[in-house]
Amino acid sequence: MTPLIFSLLAFGISLGAGVLGALLGIGGGIIVVPALTLLLKVDxxxxxxxxxxxxxxxxxxxxAAYVRERLTNLRVGMFLELGTTAGALTGAYLAGVIGGRWLYLIFGSVLAYSSVMMFRKRDGAVxxxxxxxxxxxxxLHGSFFDEAQHKRIDYRVARPGLGLGLMYVAGISSGLLGIGSGGLKVPAMDLAMGLPIKVSTATSNFMIGVTAAACAGVYFARGDxxxxxxxxxAAGVLLGATGGSRLLPxxxxxxxxxxxxxxxxxIALEMILRGLR
Amino acid sequence: MNRSAAASDDERARTVELLISRLLRIGVFTSFAVIVLGAVLSFVERSELLTSPDLLVQLINRPNPLRNVTDVLRSVARFEGRGIVMLGLLLLIATPVLRVFVSAFVFFYQRDRIFVLITSGVFALLMLSFLIGTAGG
Structure with a gap:
């Protein structure tokens, strides 16, 4: 493989990761990391x-698109960022203390539990x-225009304190594992705070950038x-996410x-397997 | 709360939304353009990148020597592709940080005291993480 082909492949994969990440409020790391290491042999x-x-x-x-269309609940996002950034700092501090193996097992189990709970809520229980x-x-309460249903959805926000606490935990996992932790943020907003699913993924999208920026300095200074x-x-994900954001509404x-x-x-399965290995 | 107060609340919220959306859009567009320019330049500088598989193995397995802002800017001044890419990546990383900073000011002008505190708190935590990160890394 030549460097040119490598760049084109990485660009193409990232385009897809950007679309999926934009729709689901996750960072696309679950696609980018395995693709780069397994397929393209990157360290x-x-x-x-x-x-x-x-x-x-x-x-x-x-x-950029979700905020304008009000899918992102700005006030909820900014409020919860207090928890995620404080957590990211704690996590970065703890990184040297706790072993990686247990972390993957713990967070993997939490994610598996969340996915089951979110599956059970599929009927859209009030x-x-x-x-x-x-x-x-x-x-914090908000409303948005749902293009799929052609109507305005008003919603109320519940348990902001519990949400803030869960975001602190999500932030710790970001700081420890170097991930955006959208997989923890979306269930916290969906299950604990009662936000509509599209608002949860769009608001998670809004916050993961700040959480990741809090970790980025370390990686930059290390030459990673x-x-x-x-x-x-970056180029692929930027294009993919911008395109994907037109799809979600x-x-x-x-x-x-x-x-x-x-x-x-x-993701849960991948993390648990990594912990067992 | 009476109706006109509710309406002005909505207008104030709209101001914040449009400003943040525009800020993110500018950040995304600028960093994308700079990254692509740098990547294209890298290929123009070294034509082996188009043909040499051995060079690829070296490229993806060594730490990046450009790991502080001064070195990146020096490289940009020499108009090197990789320096320009790094500048684009730094602009990308700076975008959400700038977004937090600007929203603190907007809330201040709107006299939304609680959210001035919240956003300044987030900004302070971010700065602290950069300080700790670059000192410890």
């Missing part, structure tokens, strides 16, 4: 460096969550972000949920 260090870049590219590429004075005070590897990844919520559950289960 895992630089694959993770490129994956951090891909998370930020997915986030900014997709959020949220019976309690009213939250904190959410009222912070004006390589221009030759990261350039086709038109997709049915049930389809988005099914896709998310399948991908989440796959």
């Amino acid at each position: 895992i260090r630089y694959a993770i460096g490129a994956s951090i870049v891909s998370v930020i590219a997915t986030s900014s590429g997709a959020a 949220s019976t969550a309690p009213r939250s004075p904190v959410a009222d005070r912070l004006q 972000i390589d221009p030759f590897i990261a350039a086709p990844v 038109r997709l049915k919520s049930s389809l988005v949920r099914s896709m998310f559950v399948i991908v989440l289960f796959w």
Whole structure:
């Protein structure tokens, strides 16, 4: 394989990762890392460096559209970023203390549990969550126009405190493992805070860029972000995420949920296997 | 809350949304253009990149020597492809950080005190992570 062919392949794969990441509120690392290491034989260090870049590219590429269309709940996103960035800092600090093996097992099990819970919620059961004075005070509730149903959906936000705590945990996993942790953020908003699934993925998309940026400095200073590897990844993901963001408003919520559950289960399996190995 | 207050709340929210959306769009477009320019330049600089499989093995298995902002800018001044790519990647990383910074100011002008505190808190945590990251790495 010549460097030119490598770049074109990496670009093509990243294009797909960008589309999927934009729809599901995840960073695309689950596609970029295995593709780079297994298929293109890149050292895992630089694959993770490129994956951090891909998370930020997915986030900014997709959020530009989602924020304008109000799929992203800005206030919820900014409020929860307090938890994710504090968690990312804690995680980076803990990285030297806790072994990687147990981390993968723990987070893998959490993700597997979340995917089962999100699958069980597929009938779109009406949220019976309690009213939250904190959410009222912070004006977190929102609405968006669902193009798939041709109507405006109003929703209320529940349990902001629990959501913030879960985001702290998601942030810790980002800091420890160098991932965007969209796989933890979406279930937290969907299951605990009662947000519509499209709002959850769009808001997760908005936040993962900040979480990843909090980790990016370390990888850059270590020389893990390589221009030759990261350039086709960044360019592909940026294009893919921008294109994918045009798709989400038109997709049915049930389809988005099914896709998310399948991908989440796959990530969980991958993490648990990595922990057992 | 009366109706006109609700309407102005909605307008204020719209201002923030449009500003952030535009900021992200500019960040995405600029970094994409700079990264592609740098990548194309790299191929023009070294024609072996089009033909040599041995060169690929070297390229994907060594740490990047450009690992601080000064070195990246020096490389850009020499108009090197890889330096220009790194500049584009740094612009990409800076975009969400800038987004947090700008929203803190917007909330300040809108006198939304709680969200000024929240966004400044996030920004402070981000700065702290960069300080710790670049010192420890």
